[in-house]
Amino acid sequence: MTSALSAEPLRVVAVVGSVRAPSKTTALVELVLQTLAARTATETRLIELHTLGPAFTGAAEREQAGADVEDALRAVEGADLVIAATPVFRGSYTGLFKHFFDLVDQYGLAAKPVLLAATGGSDRHALVIEHAMRPLFGFLQAWTAPAGIYLSSGDFDGTTILNPEVYERVEMAVADVVPVARALANIRSHNAVPV
Known part of the structure; x- marks a missing residue:
């Protein structure tokens, strides 16, 4: 039997x-990626939407997006696990975040594990994961991990995470999602059609 690290x-x-x-x-996501890498073998890619520029923001439809944007969309659609993270802006996800997932293929995330994460100015925004993010990914037919991760400004000094409880929350969320991501990745690899 092979271990998760040798898979x-x-x-x-x-x-x-x-x-x-x-x-x-981004600081929160980097902690999640580090925690994942400590638990299982990973190949990671971090897509910061603000860096995609006018080829992204000016694209009303996917066909209008530039090559870098198309590459980012394909990476998400081909992932075994997606971490979807946003700051809270006016009670919900940012416009950049919604625009990106509007361009993802309608079935590109179907049955794909997605770990939801958000940051906001105070704990009053903590339900953004349940009331805004989870319905969006439900529409996309993704499998959202039961535990989302929300951090408020009080958990940080600048972009340094200070609250020790955050590390426990991240560990719990990662422990929930890794077995599902592994199982679904194995199913996809066994069902892949040879080219």
Whole structure:
């Protein structure tokens, strides 16, 4: 029997909907990626949406998006696990975040594990994961991990995470999602049609 560390690496793609850098949301995602890498073999890619520029923001439809945007969309659609993270803006995800997932193929995330994460100014925004993010990914037919991760400004000093409880929450969320991501990746690899 092979261990999880000797298995094929999980292809993990993190999408961060922050509108600028440095970003608390990116800091949270980097912690999640480190925690994943400590638990199982991974190949990771971090997509910070604000870096995609006018070829992304000016695309009303996917066919209008530039090559870099298409590459990012394909990476998400081909991932074994997606980390979807956004700062809270006016009670919901950012416009960049929604625009990106509007361009993802309608079935590109079907049955794909997605770990939801968000940051906000206070704990009053903590339900953004349940009331805004989870319905969006439900529409896309993704499998959202039961535990989302929400951090408020009080958990940070700048972009440094100070609250020790955050590490426990991240560990719990990762422990929930890794077995599902591995199982679904194995099913996909066994059902792949040879070219």
